[in-house]
Amino acid sequence: MTKRFWNLFKVSPVLVAAAFFAANSALAAEVNEQVTNVAQLSESQDSNNIGQVTSVSQFSDVQPTDWAFQALQSLVERYGCIAGYPNSTYRGNRALTRYEFAAGLNACLDRVNELIATATADLVSKQDLATLQRLQEEYSAELATLRGRVDGLEARTAELEANQFSTTTKLVGEGIFAVSDVFGGDRAVNAGNPTEDLNYNTTFSDRVRLNLYSSFTGTDQLQIRLNAGNIVSNAGTAATATAPASGTGTNMTRLGFDGDTGNSVAIDKINYAFNFTDAVRVKVDASGGELYENVNTFNPDFASSGRGALSRYGRFSPIYRQGQNGAGLTVTFNPNSAISLTGAYLAPSTGNGVFGANNPGLNNGLFNGDNTIFGQLTFKPNKAFNIGLTYARSYFAGNAANSLFQGTGSAFANNPFGVGTRTESNNYGIQATFQLSSALAISGWGGYTTADARAGVNAGADADLWYWAGSLALKDFGGEGNVLGVIFGQPPKVTGGSIKNVATNVNLDDDTSYHLEGLYKFKLSDNIQVTPGVLVIFNPEHNDANDTIYVGTLRTTFTF
Incomplete structure (x- = not known):
């Protein structure tokens, strides 16, 4: 029938x-x-x-x-x-x-x-x-x-x-199991020559997310997300008086789905979206707001943390990490037309309640603390081509947990004036996606950032930063629903400004790192995807004295 x-x-x-x-x-x-x-x-x-x-x-x-x-x-x-x-x-x-x-x-x-x-x-x-x-x-x-x-x-x-679970609420879950290992000669350093061996053990870790999606009118959505995981950052930690250094020494090797809560369950995201008019969509983030979840990131085959690129940098342009883990408002105008405009304001937080929109203390709060003002103009003349122009103005008031690109790129690029320095930045980006055929798509982005130190020993100094990347997706390669992907680019790098001229022997980005990633998303069923892949970082930390680092990962993603 x-x-x-x-x-x-x-x-x-x-x-x-x-x-x-x-x-x-x-x-x-x-x-x-x-x-x-x-x-x-x-x-x-x-x-x-x-x-x-x-x-x-x-x-x-x-x-x-x-x-x-x-x-x-x-x-x-x-x-x-x-x-x-x-x-x-x-x-x-x-x-x-x-x-x-x-x-x-x-x-x-x-x-x-x-x-x-x-x-x-x-x-x-x-x-x-x-x-x-x-x-x-x-x-x-x-x-x-x-x-x-x-x-x-x-x-x-x-x-x-x-x-049934509920008449108004859907429970949607995702579980990730990942086996990963890192290979290379020495542990990367910001400047000079490395002195420590890269000792790394094979890891087996997990991340689980449960999303509760509720709708009361049919066009609105309330999301509450529970998160737990034990996937540590490949970058590791610096040596202390009681423990040796661990990890690769660079955030360039981070996985796109890392996050360690010791598998303790926490509510890490609460938001509500609704139609203000037929042509205006509004989203209010009370906790855990991310620009990359609220707007088009122009890398549809690799943007997802559970089903996209294996690496952090390979998912999308770092400009979408501004205001990360924040509270605020996102408004999209005319999404039905070929030209649309999105504006957003987010007040980021460390996630532990000490800083952010929920704290009335000095240099905190919704408007007086760290914040990002964001705008994006999108042009989509047809389904095959999509391009966006993006701007973000960000400010962090000496919060050591925040940085220019939230841990994406070199250490110097994230904190050119020193960790915890009050900093203001203007970020400009261009992103595009081109669907050449039903089986072939290319995406890419480029970004430029100007940053200024507003306090500390480097007050008045400025820095110029650049980054770019491109991705290629071969769809239905070896079977329906499978994707073979390649991503190549340069992570954020300090290329100029007064800080580069005065920062002698400290965190210099004198050379250029390159990010190369190959992965294969294999669809076992509608609910199970297996993704093997390799990430290669040439000249880690923009320092050619560092050895090339390889990260091999096998990720299995379950959705239910």
Whole structure:
């Protein structure tokens, strides 16, 4: 029995429930892929906008070829017992089958029975009753099959309704298991020659996220996320009086999904999105707000932390890490048109409650502490090409946990004036995606940042920074849903400014690092993806005295 059969006739309310649970399964397969703009919502609403049609002849693709059609047409027009589509089409390419016709007949039988049960039988003529009897006899086999299937659906729906999580909330989960190892000669240093061996053990770690998505109007979304993991940063820690140095010594080797909470569960994200008007989408982040989750990052095949690039830098441009882990507001204008505009304000936090929008103390709060003002203009003339111009003005007031690129790039690029220095920056970016064919896509970004020290020993100094990258995605390579990817670029680097001239022997970015990543996303099923890959960092920390570092990773992602 086809989908068109169920869409054409309102045989039973149980069909609505069945569609609801099918949609739940589809959502679980696309974890963290939220409805983020008015265009998506409009398309969703249009596809479900089913109205009432009260004449068989209104179905433009149904052919009135025999007496049964004429008889049913007459019944429908008198009793209004068939539901169709407001554009007067059946949305098919053939005439009705006997089963589909029987569904319409069943609807009319139910309507007549309803009239009889409510003591309005005088509204039903004897001629109509005779016509119904003749139709029922001719289509008795189809009606019996139809009712049997409806009974089965009702029983199944009753079971699902009794065990459903919530009528307004969907639970969407993601679990990551990762095996990783690092190879190389020495541990990277910012400047000079390395002196410590790169000793690294193979790790096996995990990250689990549970998202609760609630909708109260059908076009809004409340997200509450629980997070737990034990994936430590490959960069490691510096040597102390009680412990030797660990890790690679550079954030350039970080994985895109790292984060260590000791597997303690915490609510790390709360936000609410809604349509202010048909052309304006608003998102309010109370905790854990990220620009890269609120706007288009122009790297669709590799942006996701669980299903995208393996590395941190390979996911998207560092400009989207401004205001990371913040609270604030994001507004998107005209997302349905070829040109759209997004504006945002975020007050970032360390995530431990000491700094950020939730703290009224000095150099904190929603407006007086660390903050980012963001704007992005997007131009999408067609589905194959998409380009964006981005600007972000960021300020951090001496918070040691924040930096220019939130741990992406060299140590000098993240803190050119020293860790914890009050800094203001202007960030400019251009990003684009080009879908060359259904099987081949390229994406890329470039960025320029000017930073100024507002306090400390380097007060008044400035720095210029550049970064760029490009990615290639071969889709359905080796099987449907698989993606072979290559990412190459230069992580953020200090290229000029007064700080580069005066910072003799301290964190100089005199050379150039290159980021090369190869990965293969293998789709075992709709809910399981396995991604092996290798990350290679040439001249780590923009210092050619450092050895090349290799990071091998096997990530398995489960979604449910």
